[in-house]
Amino acid sequence: MLDFAVLGSAAFCAGLVDAVVGGGGLIQIPVMFSMLPTTAPATLFGTSKLAGIFGTSAAAYNYAQRVKVAWSAAAPAAVAAFVMAFCGAFTVTRIPADFVRGLLPLVLIAVAIYTFRKKDLGSIHAPLHSGSRERWLAVGMGAAIGFYDGFFGPGTGSFLVFLFVRFFGFDFLGASAAAKIVNVACNLSALMWFGVSGHLIWQLGLLMAACQVAGSLVGTRLALRHGSGFVRKVFLLVVSLLVLKTSYDAFLKPHL
Numbered sequence: 001m002l003d004f005a006v007l008g009s010a011a012f013c014a015g016l017v018d019a020v021v022g023g024g025g026l027i028q029i030p031v032m033f034s035m036l037p038t039t040a041p042a043t044l045f046g047t048s049k050l051a052g053i054f055g056t057s058a059a060a061y062n063y064a065q066r067v068k069v070a071w072s073a074a075a076p077a078a079v080a081a082f083v084m085a086f087c088g089a090f091t092v093t094r095i096p097a098d099f100v101r102g103l104l105p106l107v108l109i110a111v112a113i114y115t116f117r118k119k120d121l122g123s124i125h126a127p128l129h130s131g132s133r134e135r136w137l138a139v140g141m142g143a144a145i146g147f148y149d150g151f152f153g154p155g156t157g158s159f160l161v162f163l164f165v166r167f168f169g170f171d172f173l174g175a176s177a178a179a180k181i182v183n184v185a186c187n188l189s190a191l192m193w194f195g196v197s198g199h200l201i202w203q204l205g206l207l208m209a210a211c212q213v214a215g216s217l218v219g220t221r222l223a224l225r226h227g228s229g230f231v232r233k234v235f236l237l238v239v240s241l242l243v244l245k246t247s248y249d250a251f252l253k254p255h256l
Contacts, residue, residue: 003035004207011208015055015215019062020223021176021231022157022183023238024052026245028208043201045153046194050205053187055212060184062220063177070127073168074178077138078185081146085189088150100152105247108155111162112239115232121165122232128169137167142182149186150193155242157183161235172231176223 010031018024025048032044063069115121129137141163149156160182164175194200223231 004204007031007035007204007208008211011051011055011211012215014052015059015212016219016222017215017234017238018052018055018157018183018212019059019180019216019219021161021172021235021238022159022179023155023242024055024157024212025154026238026241028052030245039201040199042194042197042199046191046197046199047201047205047208049187049191049194050200050202051208051212053184053191054209055216056180056183056187058213059216059220060177060180062217063180063224066224067173067177069177069181070168070170070174071181072130073127073134073138073164074181075138076135077142077145077178078182080139080142081149081182082185082189084143084146085150085186086193088147088152089190089193091147091151100148101246101250104152104154105243105250108239108243108246111159112236112243114166115162115236115239122170122172122175122228125171125174126169128167134168141167142185145182146186146189150190154246155239156186158235158239158242161231172228172235173223174228176231 010028014024014026014028016024017027028051029044029048032048033041036044127134145156145160145163148159157179160179161172161175164170164178165172168175168178170178
């Protein structure tokens, strides 16, 4: 019973953080590995995705109710992400992800430094592109992030927020809303893969899904109430924690 309470609490916190800026897996996945040490990693990832898709979908719906979502960019990015996340999941079963594991902390450090130095980054919603240029840029971004999410995954939501801010000119609130749409597509694609291969604990996943939805409702309200400045601060905090976590995984954690 205690195990379920701990996992439910982790899912709630993950849903809250994920709703604001992404990176909920930073909380949820380590707790799952700690509480269920004998369960196959693929099953833990699949169960986490099952919970995550409910939380992310709830956040996406709530953002869409209160924020004008840039569907002209979010929709093509989501379609491309859906296709390429499946390709990434297939590829990781053929090619080790060690190179990505070592490179990821460096990329995250660059993202954090750039965001910190650009004080006005994401403070104003001023889209930079329109029409076919926006659409094809969104497809390219969605394809790259979708493949990464299926192939490796950590920090996908945070990367999406940063890319929508940096290359599309969205503010942090608008970027977070658009990122949720793309994230739902990534999660759905990965969930299909894990479902087909049987790596799901349905009862646990649905319990954690309920907790994630509750957390996402709180996180979405916080983001909408406090605006882009609040989302930017949470973004920098989450990226900093991701740097520490991925650096440990890449360079200090023993790999069997």
